[in-house]
Amino acid sequence: MTLHRPVSTSRFDGALPEGFVTRLRAQLEDYGIPLEQRGTQLTARYAQAEIDLRLDHTGFAVQIAAEGEVPLHQCRESMIYFLDLALPEASTRMTWSGIGATRTPPNFHLASVLGTRRITPNFLRVEMACEGIAALLTGGMHFSLLLPPEGTSPRWPELTEQGRTIWPDGACALHRAAYTFVWLDAEAGRFAFDIFEHEGGRTTDWARRAVPGETVGVMGPGGGDFPEATHLLLAGDETALPAIRRILEHAPANARGTVILETASEQDRPALTVPEGIELRWLSRGDAGGLAAALEEITDIEDGQFVWVAAEKAIARTAKARFKALGLPRERGYFSAYWIKG
Ligand SMILES: Cc1cc2nc3c(=O)[nH]c(=O)nc-3n(C[C@H](O)[C@H](O)[C@H](O)COP(=O)(O)OP(=O)(O)OC[C@H]3O[C@@H](n4cnc5c(N)ncnc54)[C@H](O)[C@@H]3O)c2cc1C
Known part of the structure; x- marks a missing residue:
């Protein structure tokens, strides 16, 4: 059975400035999306969508195929964003097929x-x-x-x-x-x-x-999906508690690792269902040993470990830099600023 994959296409006619492909590749790679090139054909793969861009002598044609209308829309928005940065005169002129007449974003x-x-x-x-x-x-x-x-x-x-x-x-x-x-x-x-x-x-x-x-x-x-790993380090504050609870619910029974959760009040700590191989540590905000300090104490990462951190921007940023310095491969980490101190 062939699954219906919705498609959206567009084209740009105009001269492509030198360095266009290099700039586009850099933008995508900044978001961890590799851009493969075979001659005049460029391909980028998202989790649920694929971009195919063909360069020709009058500009380029682009096609996005996705597993549904929502990922199609989201991938098209990302492509427009990358083109805004790499070649703004193209993105403002391009119209796309596959946009419904209702004008309501599918998401x-x-x-x-x-x-x-x-x-x-x-x-x-x-x-x-x-x-x-x-x-x-x-x-x-x-x-x-x-x-x-x-x-x-x-x-x-x-x-x-x-x-x-x-x-x-x-x-x-x-x-x-x-x-x-x-x-x-x-x-x-x-x-x-x-x-x-x-x-x-x-x-x-x-x-x-x-x-x-x-x-x-x-x-x-x-905003991010469940980490695909059995060896986990999950860390966050109250804003990350709902996400960490869902990751734990979704984790396989043989998952192992550590969860570090910081709350200001001990009364905001619900009972969590945690796989046997995962240690759960609750920390109190304001104590010397809060979330930032606990992450600082980690000095090495293990093979195959996935590190997931969501908290205030400064903590998430510091953690990202620290785990990068410890050698964590980009695809094994998620570091997100869930809120910003006012
Ligand atoms: C992917 C993702 C998932 C999230 N999931 C959840 C969730 O399930 N539950 C949840 O509660 N939050 C969650 N958050 C965090 C939430 O989006 C932010 O806290 C957001 O700022 C709340 O919006 P607001 O309208 O209450 O405050 P805003 O109007 O955005 O901010 C008003 C003021 O509140 C301050 N502020 C914002 N958050 C906090 C905080 N946590 N503690 C103290 N001051 C704060 C800001 O600095 C600002 O000064 C998530 C964030 C992300 C990125």
């Missing part, structure tokens, strides 16, 4: 609040109903929550025929924050996520007042 959904409840002193669980949620099942364990300004009738993102997502701005600008699915039930069209409450947080304020039936936007999936 955008409306979701309505079913309810909120407190699960620990500083975490709120929000349950949502969302049509088309099956599209959010694969390709990442996170989504962006899009909150319209209070008291306005919401305007949502739209897609142009150039494949770009146009975001409402000014008084209609949406507040965007990334969250992790605690669970998704595609059949029931429901999902839940946990919000770590913090002062000044727009999402915290929204969740404290949210009432059933209220509609918000959801965009995803994205």
